[in-house]
Amino acid sequence: MAFPVPFLLLLLLVALLVVAATRLWDHVFVRLVWRPYAITKGFREQGIHGPSYSFFKGCNEDIRSMKEKTDGLVLDVGDHKYLPRIAPHYLKWRAQYGEPFLYWYGPQARICIFDYELARQILSSKSGHFVKNDAHPTLLALVGKGLGFMEGADWVRHRRVINPVFTIDKLKIMTKTMLDFAQNMASELEAEASQSENGETRVDINKQFSDLTVDNIAYAIFGNSYKLGKQVFQAQTEMLGITMATFLDVPIPGIQYLPTKANRRKQILERKLKSLLTQIIQPRLASGEYGNDLLGVMLESCTEAKQGGKQVDGLSLSMEEIIHECNLLLTWSVYLLSIYPEWQERLRKEVLREFGREAPNPNALNKLKEMTMVLFETLRLYSPALFMQRKTLADMTVGSTKLPKGIAIVIPIPIMHRDKEAWGDDADEFNPMRFENGITRAAKVPHGLLAFSMGPRNCIGQNFSMLEAKSTLALMLQKFSFALSPDYVHAPVDLFTLKPKFGLPVILRPLKI
Numbered sequence: 001m002a003f004p005v006p007f008l009l010l011l012l013l014v015a016l017l018v019v020a021a022t023r024l025w026d027h028v029f030v031r032l033v034w035r036p037y038a039i040t041k042g043f044r045e046q047g048i049h050g051p052s053y054s055f056f057k058g059c060n061e062d063i064r065s066m067k068e069k070t071d072g073l074v075l076d077v078g079d080h081k082y083l084p085r086i087a088p089h090y091l092k093w094r095a096q097y098g099e100p101f102l103y104w105y106g107p108q109a110r111i112c113i114f115d116y117e118l119a120r121q122i123l124s125s126k127s128g129h130f131v132k133n134d135a136h137p138t139l140l141a142l143v144g145k146g147l148g149f150m151e152g153a154d155w156v157r158h159r160r161v162i163n164p165v166f167t168i169d170k171l172k173i174m175t176k177t178m179l180d181f182a183q184n185m186a187s188e189l190e191a192e193a194s195q196s197e198n199g200e201t202r203v204d205i206n207k208q209f210s211d212l213t214v215d216n217i218a219y220a221i222f223g224n225s226y227k228l229g230k231q232v233f234q235a236q237t238e239m240l241g242i243t244m245a246t247f248l249d250v251p252i253p254g255i256q257y258l259p260t261k262a263n264r265r266k267q268i269l270e271r272k273l274k275s276l277l278t279q280i281i282q283p284r285l286a287s288g289e290y291g292n293d294l295l296g297v298m299l300e301s302c303t304e305a306k307q308g309g310k311q312v313d314g315l316s317l318s319m320e321e322i323i324h325e326c327n328l329l330l331t332w333s334v335y336l337l338s339i340y341p342e343w344q345e346r347l348r349k350e351v352l353r354e355f356g357r358e359a360p361n362p363n364a365l366n367k368l369k370e371m372t373m374v375l376f377e378t379l380r381l382y383s384p385a386l387f388m389q390r391k392t393l394a395d396m397t398v399g400s401t402k403l404p405k406g407i408a409i410v411i412p413i414p415i416m417h418r419d420k421e422a423w424g425d426d427a428d429e430f431n432p433m434r435f436e437n438g439i440t441r442a443a444k445v446p447h448g449l450l451a452f453s454m455g456p457r458n459c460i461g462q463n464f465s466m467l468e469a470k471s472t473l474a475l476m477l478q479k480f481s482f483a484l485s486p487d488y489v490h491a492p493v494d495l496f497t498l499k500p501k502f503g504l505p506v507i508l509r510p511l512k513i
Contacts, residue, residue: 032056032107039109039404043102046402048111050102051093058104060248063089075490078339080381081428083414086494087386090412100401106250110389110408111401116422116445118399119411122390124455130390130409171467174220175362181215182472183359186479190510199510202485204503206331209472213327216468223291225280232276235269242266244495328497329469331504332382333375334476336430338484338506343432347371348477360474368470373432375469376439379451380417381430384497387412388453413450414498422448480508 036053043049051059066088073085083091090112093101099114113119122130185208192201214233215226222229242262256263290296337344350370355361366372388411396403403409418427422443423434440446447454452462476482485505493501 036104036107036109039407040102042402042404043111046400048100048102048401049097051097051104053104056107057250058106058108059089060104060106060250064248066092071493073491075492077484077488077490079490080430082490082492083418085492086498087412087415090415094415105408108408109404109406110410111403112410112412114412114416114419115399116416116419116447118401119416119450120445120447120454121398122409122411123388123453129393129396131393132390171463172362174216175360175365175467175471177219178216178468178471179359179475181212181219182475185212186475189508190479193508193510201508202505203508205334205482205506205508206327206500206504209330209334210327212472213330213468217464220464222280223296228276228280232273232280235272235276239266239269240496328382328384328499329375329378329465330472331500332498333378333469333473334482334506335484335500335504336374336378336381338482340430341483343374344477344481347374347473348481351474351477355474355478357478360471362467362471365467365470365474368474370432371470371473372466373435375466375473376435376442376449377430377432380423380442380449382492382498383413383417383451385413385451385453386494386498388450411450416450417448478511480510482506482508 032055040053051062053059054061067086070085070088075082075085089103093103093112094114100111100118102109102111104110113122189201189203189208192203193199214230218226218229218233222232242265246262256266284290284296337347347368347370350368351360354364354367390409390411392403392405392407392409395405417423420427422445424444435442439449442448452465483506485507488505489502491501492498
């Protein structure tokens with residue numbers, strides 16, 4: 001029996017409406033109403049409480065309001081209690097609801113934990129049930145689905161490809177280039193100082209180190225194409241500023257396509273990034289000579305995978321996390337050595353004892369024990385990484401806490417680094433001597449320092465960060481004494497990583513040889 005065309009069209013329309021209604025029910029009622037209610041009830045039965053969920057927005061507006069109120073807070077120089085500036089919501093909710101507590105990023109449930117043993121179990125798990133939390137769409141557009149956001153077999157394959165580039169032996173070879181860049185920076189600063197009447201110069205050392213780190217990493221990744229690589233990072237930095245301005249906005253599907261000023265600028269930057277990477281990559285692919293830098297290793301791996309008939313994901317070259325870790329480790333180290341001149345002098349004596357006035361030897365950098373202690377203490381007090389997140393892929397029980405599938409787990413690094421039960425009564429103070437017997441004995445738990453994470457997904461760039469910091473800082477101590485400029489304003493801020501809001505102006509005075 002044949003049905004008339006209008007009747008068939010009507011059936012099709014009804015079917016489409018049913019599908020649309022089902023999806024709308026799932027998205028609006030189940031995801032935005034029922035699931036928040038069920039999760040809240042389930043945690044409340046476990047004695048875990050938190051701020052109330054607001055439809056669609058969760059707790060985002062409360063977070064925004066609290067951060068705006070504390071944004072103008074300025075600390076005394078030498079006061080390391082900056083948590084009210086960057087995490088007022090965590091401090092308030094922990095005091096109000098205890099720990100752990102439950103809160104909401106839009107419609108996504110997040111549980112904030114403060115217990116080192118829970119953190120160890122989650123970060124060290126090899127079960128595959130704890131994965132990186134979903135990235136904000138604007139952040140994902142910035143960094144791409146690189147190693148930091150991959151999971152499963154993709155992550156294993158990419159980590160295996162990149163690992164050889166970041167071995168200690170490979171990095172020691174790169175140290176000569178690091179020192180060349182640092183020497184050029186130091187020579188320019190010495191020239192500036194020599195032209196001033198008082199023989200010193202005022203510089204924003206945060207900007208100096210940022211430029212230096214971009215040089216180092218651009219060369220490590222792009223080799224002789226590093227000048228184009230620097231333009232890649234400059235474009236990414238501008239995109240990061242746009243991203244952070246909207247970080248507390250709840251993602252709405254399709255909003256990125258609206259012709260707003262920010263979206264138009266992002267599209268221009270994305271096209272620029274694609275053009276720059278094409279200029280760098282295409283000549284290598286055409287010649288078949290990939291090079292021995294990180295880009296070359298990744299291109300060769302992708303080519304081999306294609307020849308073997310394997311699927312290859314898009315090549316990701318974003319190194320934002322490593323750049324920030326290197327740059328900010330140096331920046332905050334200089335800040336601390338400026339306000340604790342006795343430690344600056346101790347490190348200078350150590351460097352001169354090991355190297356004299358000669359360029360630091362990469363093979364002897366591990367002899368700088370006191371410098372290592374200072375760098376670890378810097379990472380403890382001013383860790384560039386702030387809040388690690390994981391997400392459950394199935395219902396899990398960690399300790400005595402039952403975690404439902406899909407919940408995000410937040411590990412607040414700067415708060416845990418000030419846990420007096422783990423670090424002692426002086427947890428808020430600068431005390432490099434706590435690392436005198438090594439990193440595992442510095443706290444009452446062997447995994448107390450979380451700056452580079454732990455377990456299978458620890459930061460692949462930690463050796464790079466430490467080697468660059470040691471070599472550059474050794475050179476700076478050989479050539480300069482430094483002190484904070486009187487106009488420095490101590491206001492650490494959360495901009496994806498922990499940064500000095502107004503830069504770090506210091507007074508550099510070349511040392512007489």
